[in-house]
Amino acid sequence: MMIDSGSAKTGKMVEQKNRLLLETIRRLHRRKATRSLQKVLAKAYPIDIALVLASIPDHEITDIFNTIAEMEIRAEVLTRLDVRSRDQVLSETQEDEMTAILEAMPPDDLTDMLGQLDQELAAKLLNGLERESKQEVEELLQYAPDTAGGIMTPDVFSLHSNIRASDAIVAIHDLQDVETVFYLYVVDEEERLQGVISLRELLLAQPDVLLRELMNSRTVSVTTDADQETVADLARRYELLAIPVVDGHNILVGMVTLDDIFEVIQNETTEDMLRMAGTSEAEIFSDSSFKIAGVRLPWLFAAFVGGLFATQIIAHFEHLLTQVLALSAFLPVIMGMAGNIGVQSATVTVRGLATGTLTVQNTMAVLSKELKVGLILGIFYGAIIGVFSWLVFGNLDLAKIVSLTVVTNMTGAAILAILLPMFFHRIGTDPAIATGPFVTTAIDILGVANFFIIASLVLGVAP
Amino acid sequence: MMIDSGSAKTGKMVEQKNRLLLETIRRLHRRKATRSLQKVLAKAYPIDIALVLASIPDHEITDIFNTIAEMEIRAEVLTRLDVRSRDQVLSETQEDEMTAILEAMPPDDLTDMLGQLDQELAAKLLNGLERESKQEVEELLQYAPDTAGGIMTPDVFSLHSNIRASDAIVAIHDLQDVETVFYLYVVDEEERLQGVISLRELLLAQPDVLLRELMNSRTVSVTTDADQETVADLARRYELLAIPVVDGHNILVGMVTLDDIFEVIQNETTEDMLRMAGTSEAEIFSDSSFKIAGVRLPWLFAAFVGGLFATQIIAHFEHLLTQVLALSAFLPVIMGMAGNIGVQSATVTVRGLATGTLTVQNTMAVLSKELKVGLILGIFYGAIIGVFSWLVFGNLDLAKIVSLTVVTNMTGAAILAILLPMFFHRIGTDPAIATGPFVTTAIDILGVANFFIIASLVLGVAP
Numbered sequence: 001m002m003i004d005s006g007s008a009k010t011g012k013m014v015e016q017k018n019r020l021l022l023e024t025i026r027r028l029h030r031r032k033a034t035r036s037l038q039k040v041l042a043k044a045y046p047i048d049i050a051l052v053l054a055s056i057p058d059h060e061i062t063d064i065f066n067t068i069a070e071m072e073i074r075a076e077v078l079t080r081l082d083v084r085s086r087d088q089v090l091s092e093t094q095e096d097e098m099t100a101i102l103e104a105m106p107p108d109d110l111t112d113m114l115g116q117l118d119q120e121l122a123a124k125l126l127n128g129l130e131r132e133s134k135q136e137v138e139e140l141l142q143y144a145p146d147t148a149g150g151i152m153t154p155d156v157f158s159l160h161s162n163i164r165a166s167d168a169i170v171a172i173h174d175l176q177d178v179e180t181v182f183y184l185y186v187v188d189e190e191e192r193l194q195g196v197i198s199l200r201e202l203l204l205a206q207p208d209v210l211l212r213e214l215m216n217s218r219t220v221s222v223t224t225d226a227d228q229e230t231v232a233d234l235a236r237r238y239e240l241l242a243i244p245v246v247d248g249h250n251i252l253v254g255m256v257t258l259d260d261i262f263e264v265i266q267n268e269t270t271e272d273m274l275r276m277a278g279t280s281e282a283e284i285f286s287d288s289s290f291k292i293a294g295v296r297l298p299w300l301f302a303a304f305v306g307g308l309f310a311t312q313i314i315a316h317f318e319h320l321l322t323q324v325l326a327l328s329a330f331l332p333v334i335m336g337m338a339g340n341i342g343v344q345s346a347t348v349t350v351r352g353l354a355t356g357t358l359t360v361q362n363t364m365a366v367l368s369k370e371l372k373v374g375l376i377l378g379i380f381y382g383a384i385i386g387v388f389s390w391l392v393f394g395n396l397d398l399a400k401i402v403s404l405t406v407v408t409n410m411t412g413a414a415i416l417a418i419l420l421p422m423f424f425h426r427i428g429t430d431p432a433i434a435t436g437p438f439v440t441t442a443i444d445i446l447g448v449a450n451f452f453i454i455a456s457l458v459l460g461v462a463p
Numbered sequence: 464m465m466i467d468s469g470s471a472k473t474g475k476m477v478e479q480k481n482r483l484l485l486e487t488i489r490r491l492h493r494r495k496a497t498r499s500l501q502k503v504l505a506k507a508y509p510i511d512i513a514l515v516l517a518s519i520p521d522h523e524i525t526d527i528f529n530t531i532a533e534m535e536i537r538a539e540v541l542t543r544l545d546v547r548s549r550d551q552v553l554s555e556t557q558e559d560e561m562t563a564i565l566e567a568m569p570p571d572d573l574t575d576m577l578g579q580l581d582q583e584l585a586a587k588l589l590n591g592l593e594r595e596s597k598q599e600v601e602e603l604l605q606y607a608p609d610t611a612g613g614i615m616t617p618d619v620f621s622l623h624s625n626i627r628a629s630d631a632i633v634a635i636h637d638l639q640d641v642e643t644v645f646y647l648y649v650v651d652e653e654e655r656l657q658g659v660i661s662l663r664e665l666l667l668a669q670p671d672v673l674l675r676e677l678m679n680s681r682t683v684s685v686t687t688d689a690d691q692e693t694v695a696d697l698a699r700r701y702e703l704l705a706i707p708v709v710d711g712h713n714i715l716v717g718m719v720t721l722d723d724i725f726e727v728i729q730n731e732t733t734e735d736m737l738r739m740a741g742t743s744e745a746e747i748f749s750d751s752s753f754k755i756a757g758v759r760l761p762w763l764f765a766a767f768v769g770g771l772f773a774t775q776i777i778a779h780f781e782h783l784l785t786q787v788l789a790l791s792a793f794l795p796v797i798m799g800m801a802g803n804i805g806v807q808s809a810t811v812t813v814r815g816l817a818t819g820t821l822t823v824q825n826t827m828a829v830l831s832k833e834l835k836v837g838l839i840l841g842i843f844y845g846a847i848i849g850v851f852s853w854l855v856f857g858n859l860d861l862a863k864i865v866s867l868t869v870v871t872n873m874t875g876a877a878i879l880a881i882l883l884p885m886f887f888h889r890i891g892t893d894p895a896i897a898t899g900p901f902v903t904t905a906i907d908i909l910g911v912a913n914f915f916i917i918a919s920l921v922l923g924v925a926p
Contacts, residue, residue: 043681047700054822173667182645182662182704199645199662204636218506236729237510239722241645241704258721259702265725266699269732270814276736277810278803289835296807296840303803304844307796308851314792315856321788328784328791329777332798332911333770339802340741340766340903344759347740351733357545359517372752377759381767388771393778440803444795 022052029064041068046076054082061085062092075105079113086113090121099128107133108153108260111140148231149224151264152245152254158185159211161194166207168197182241185252186215192250195219221246224253231256232264271432276350278303278436299436306441310448317452320461326393327455330385330402331448337381337406338413338447339440345370345417346435353425354432367418374414375407382406401455408454409447416442485515492527504531509539517545524548525555538568542576549576553584562591570596571616571723574603611694612687614727615708615717621648622674624657629670631660645704648715649678655713658682684709687716694719695727734895735817739810741766741899762899769904773911780915783924789856790918793848793865794911800844801872801910802903808833808880809898816888817895830881837877838870845869864918871917872910879906 021044028037041049041064049068053061068074078086078101090098102110102125114122114137126134136154143149157175159168168184184202186195195215205214221244222231231243235258243261245254274280278299279292314321314331321328349366352358358366386403390396417439421431424438456462484507491500504512504527512531516524531537541549541564553561565573565588577585577600589597599617606612620638622631631647647665649658658678668677684707685694694706698721706724708717737743741762777784777794784791812829815821821829849866853859880902884894887901919925 045681045701169666172663199666200635203632203662203666218508236725238508239725241721258704262699262702262728265728266818270818273736273739273810273814277806279807279811289832289839292832292836293839293843296804296836297843299807300800300803300840300844303799304796304847307799308848310795310799311792311852311855314795315789318788318792321784321791325781325784326778328794329774329781331791331794332773332777332907333767335795335798336766336770336773336903336907337763340763341759343740343899344742344762347736348742351736355729355733369752369755373755373759376752376756377763380756380760381763384767385771392774436806440799444799448795 018048018051021048022055025052025064026056026060029060029067034067037064037067038069042070042073046073047080049073049077050080050082050085053077053085056085058084058088061088065089066093066097071100071104074101075109079105079109083116090117090125095128098125102129103133106153107136107140107155108151108254111137112145115141115145143224146228147224148222148226148228148243148245148256149254151228151231151260152224152256154254156185156244156252156255158187158191158193158252161186161188161210161212161215163211164208165202165205165211165214168202168211183244184211185219185244185255186211187252190249191252193219193221193244193246193252196244219244221250222256223248228264229268232261232268235261236265272350272354275430275432276347276436302438303441303444306445309445313445313448313452317455320452320455320459323459323461324395324398324401324455326389326395326398327401327451330389330398330405331451333385334402334405334409334451335444335447338409338443341374341377341410342413342417342439342443345374345414346421346439349418349421350431350435353421358422363422367415370414370418371411374411377414378407378410381410397458401451401458404454404458405447405451409443409450412446412450413443416446481511481514484511485518488515488527489519489523492523492530497530500527500530501532505533505536509536510543512536512540513543513545513548516540516548519548521547521551524551528552529556529560534563534567537564538572542568542572546579553580558591561588565592566596569616570599570603570618571614571717574600575608578604578608606687609691610687611685611689611691611706611708611719612717614691614694614723615687615719616723617717619648619707619715619718621650621654621656621715624649624651624673624675624678626674627671628665628668628674628677631665631674646707647674648682648707648718649674650715653712654715656682656684656707656709656715659707682707684713685719686711691727692731695724695731698724699728735813736895738893738895739813739899765901766904766907769908772908776908776911776915780918783915783918783922786922786924787858787861787864787918789852789858789861790864790914793852793861793868794914796848797865797868797872797914798907798910800869801876801906804837804840804873805876805880805902805906808837808877809884809902812881812884813894813898816884821885826885830878833877833881834874837874840877841870841873844873860921864914864921867917867921868910868914872906872913875909875913876906879909 021040024040025037028040053065056064065074065077068077078089081089093101105113110133114126117125126137129137140149140152140154145151157172159171163171172184182199184197184199185193186197188194194212195217196219197211197215201214220234220238220240222234224245224247226245234240235243235256241258243256244252245256247253271280279296349358352366382403382405385406386399389402390399417435420439420442421435424431424435484503487503488500491503516528519527528537528540531540541552544552556564568576573596577589580588589600592600603612603615603617608614620635622634626634635647645662647660647662648656649660651657657675658680659682660674660678664677683697683701683703685697687708687710689708697703698706698719704721706719707715708719710716734743742759777791812821815829845866848869849862852865853862880898883902883905884898887894887898
């Protein structure tokens, strides 16, 4: 398959290819041309089959799924299926057939899937497995899902350091269960990780050189309890295709492969974006509106309390409003401008902290830059809004108040939106979580208060 | 190196390791212990050296950098250096030495770096290169930087399909320039891509089998003009370590490797987050506050115009404010609640569209779910704010107005924040760009208008 870009996004081409696959599969299935359907399915990538099944009516899914000849392919399709189709297949496939599919699944994927099912079904499926697989899953289930142990596969290829290169090649011949081999991990007699050899190095080695002499002992590894984000960071930093996982005694117990690393990166990003917006990943996996509302409710609460607080501030300054009623007309634009520049600065900060471009060394430089940016934008918009309010409302005091407020609020918001995430980062709180509700609410309250204080000063009224 | 998690984030451990490296390097450098320094640098990962150099005073950087013995390592460190340290090294290293370093750099990294320098310096460095390297860079420069051609390396390992496996292994022995080998690409006499063989398959093959018989012809490839995001999507979807790049005639011209794919994923994510906040990636690479202000200014303009529009709406309803002055006190909380739920829904939508979990098939389901979520949260907060306003301001009409407004605004905002990004996605506009300013402004204006319309109705005054 060549992905041809033509002019626009190539992504659409992939979809088109899948639309073709979808039509072919449905046509063959309706004609009951099982042989041909089997051939088409054997030629397609599992992920494409999974995507196609997601668009097929419920009552056809299981039948088509079970037409796939190889159990390994069925297992991989099942892993990558959307929740609805997966549950359909699980409920309609016979128990012994499902067991065969699950046996063909890599243990880490199997563990992930069982963790997503309801407990009763998961226990039933687990009990149907062979003793070895069951044990593997039970071991993996002991690790927290967001740790190296939780995402690793226990099927890792390792050999003792006193084996010769030629024997290592023979050993690779006999491999079955291992997911993907790019690296050969070298261990000592106690299974402790000693080093790593890339497949290319093995290919180029003299037949009777010992792995000990061949291996690179500068190995990057993680312990089972390492945060999954750390694993992804290491893979990115050192450009690794897989990372070996060891226990507290440096004994090799598994490895995290590229597919898991991609998934972690995708999930962590989604998590960061959702957190900044004041919701969480739980939302995406939830079907119940009440549950989603429950996830969002506490985040909204911070903004709500802040809003009520602002109500009191405004009520306190009611005498100013009676004097210049038009002040209230400017509340939305004044809050909006500070809020928006705040979100911009906060996003740059949170992302800079996440990708490591924002460091202790350059904090002061970033801060002074942000101060200038806030001032420039504040003066620009403050000048326009001053002229606008003077022309439209014909009140020079009003013009002074709103323009001064816009300058100070926008500058203050830019600074606050960089200091708060940094503060949270320093005290060990995820800045993405704290930024959304805190920064916005703080900017709102301080902004409104500043507005009325400036108004009091300009109008010569006691605050 | 084993990354030990201990209890908290492992990331900190990496930093600690680098702090140790930093201290060692500076100590050895101050003592002028060049030999020992060279050894320490040879044992460290290039990325770690780059991170350490970023924390070293300007006047020491170049000296330490040029202590690195191998040109390949210097090249890799230079590629991964921060802008300040890189410019320092570039300005202080002698021309012929810099040429040797650049010659050792993979052509795609070299092209990227030259693209980031000022034109004069880039031209000078380019002219110093050997003819072959110069030509490679000039060819790569023809591709847009965000396409497969722009991120690929032209050094790709390919062999003709009528070669035997044993000869292929010999060919790998003789390889020099190629970045990383995990796949062997198979081409025909006209260099057209025919298939792919993994290194493992080659390792296990009978010596005299032809590559033609060994290769997998179900190859995923992209054309040079494919969007870089597409390349990353394909790598993730098919779990590939490298993707071959072909021209319009299916002739193999390069490959995109994993390091580039990781970079694309990171950049695209940053881009999406910054766009949603109404700024752009240009900001991160810019040193000038005026330039940054220029990037943010147009986005803020949408919100600004919206805010001025809101001013006019409020001025239009001034007679209501004279009647119930406390109405204005509720403007911030009413705008804030709708704005916040809007950002939540919009983020879930934008992220769902980006990761493909939100599809045409489930739009209606998501929409009705979002409607319910908005209603639940709206009723919850509407009830509280109603009671609050009644207790604090003792005005039942006010209580009715604000609670009704919160219910309708929050529900409306949730729906709008899902429909607008979907609409932009459908018409081919990046929903992340459009969402920030448009959704927020639309929610603000409609929310304020709705507030006063409800107030008019409850108070029995003509709007």
